[in-house]
Amino acid sequence: MTSRASVTAGARVVAVVLAAAVVAVGGQLMPGFYDATCPGLPSLVRRGMAQAVQKEARMGASVLRLFFHDCFVNGCDASILLDDTANSPGEKNAGPNANSVRGYEVIDDIKAHVEASCKATVSCADILALAARDAVNLLGGPSWTVQLGRRDGRDANQYAANQNLPPPDATLPDLLARFRSKGLDARDLTALSGAHTVGWARCATFRAHVYNSSGAAIDAAFAAGLRARACPPAGGGGDGNLAPLEQRAPAAFDNGYFKDLVARRVLLRSDQELYGGGGGATDALVRAYAADGAAFAADFAAAMVKMGSLALTGNSGEVRLNCRRVN
Template sequence: MVHKPVSYFTIALFSLIFFLPSLLHGQPSLFYGQLDYRFYDRLCPNLPMVVRYNVWQAYKNDSRIAASLLRLHFHDCIVDGCEGSVLLDDTLDFKGEKNAPPNRNSARGFEVIDSIKADLERFCPSTVSCADILALAAREAVGLAGGPYWAVPLGRRDGLAASEQAVLDQLPSPIEPLENITAKFVSKGLDIKDVVVLSGSHEYRYSWDATTRKTTVITRRSHTVGFAQCFTFSRRLFNFKNSGNPDPALNPSFLSDLQNACPGGGSTSKLMPLDSVTTYKFDNVYYKNLMNNTGLLESDQALMTDSRMAALVNFYSMNPMAFSYDFAASMAKLGNVGVLTGQAGEIRRRCGSVN
């Protein structure tokens, strides 16, 4: 895709079209933790519109980019904090996060962030961090998919290194027990509600082949807008836990549809929507699916095995406005995890490499 630099006229036009919703939601307090909502007002006033325009352009061509940018922001913040380390390419000095098993051939949206950064380097060089760009891009992507708005405090600085091992140690995985996943969220200052709101939003799965000693990413998703490959849930369809029968937790009608779509044990890489009702729309139908036993992945349905989480799933299934409000609040909390400010880190000139 050829990147077309954004013009000042385009910035002005998008300011008129898109800035009003932000104003209608009101302006929160000036500071959030170590960050400042008006950090770039003087230094780079065009920042919000440059981000908005580029994300809109990407979304026009690929509606899946909304889930990808949301997931990319989560994978950045949950591993060593929101400091843009997920964007770094591998170097001779470190093997980073971009090619760690949960991200390899799975993480998407890097070119959108690079496009935004290139435009900003024209308007306000060496000013806006890649971490801030990613936080804003995730917010805009969710909005384009029909999700809620939340104010993003700014002033993050970019990290100087990345670690593949940190991804494996810190990123919650659905192959772990639910209590382990919860513990990882809590270690980042998040809570049970954030687990239910965010865990399904940014999930990955990967499998280990003992023969080839290779790891393969098998799903990438945002719980309200995303897909999974047939072989990621095939054992639920025909031979659940070696019983010779399907997963009894699956809704019978839903099971029949999946068996028809993924025949022969479901060993193909065919993509199936995680939410077949509103596939590309950000909404609360995911929770309704869980209540109806039509969660596609085992890890989805596992939320119903914990009484506290099941209560939240039930609540969100009936209260879409509450889900949107809590999602926005959780995203604000997530964006404040492990930030670098002041003189820590740097402002990268290119998001894929340190200066």
């Protein structure tokens, strides 16, 4: 049972990080950024995401992943939404994105409705930030106040996408270093990794972990089941076979992922590294979140705001009329 003290402590963390996130961008992001120019924006985004999740629950996890993979390259500037051009290879076909990131058409649809209501006003980056929040909440997770006022980037960066996004076999020191480079600490890393409480992964991304795990161990029976059911050996096909990232309730945003970590029953080595890997820098956080879903929810919401503050604001960038191309 969650104690009142733990919930209060979690809420206090949210409040502190919310304040820090706003200061980090000089106060240019604010919840009411569109109150006068597009007051119906939150409802438009929520409606679009509700329809998408109702049609396919997995889409909630996909849009959340889309936001993560955007923010970890050029910041949360919607550069991941840009299509390739003859002169600029986009991020969509970078190695970490090509076979795993989806949901572009959901953002396109929401953007079209927003443009019809508030032309040339709302950035694709802000739509994606709102959509990620709603995706989590529609799957049963927390909600939070999204700071708004992001501008869209004019350039995609396929090289940075290949370099910056953590691979599925990343070690804990590598993960910590990648997150620190974005101003995110061990608590942020652990909480944000909890996004893997929803969604699915391809056999190609977890084969090495279930066949030849080194460093972070895996439950033997769990690995054997995956080998038999979802992931044949290399050369045997099945690269695109899917398995849920969280075994208990893969369509519900809860703390089951952390319980799976403690039981060593997760698909990705990079996930298992959070518990028992690299000197145990995040072990205590994993145990805390496994025991207290409210604490995880509070820290996840705070970390999402913190990560979302990596933004273009003011006169930087532009407000794209079409999320797939610059104006």
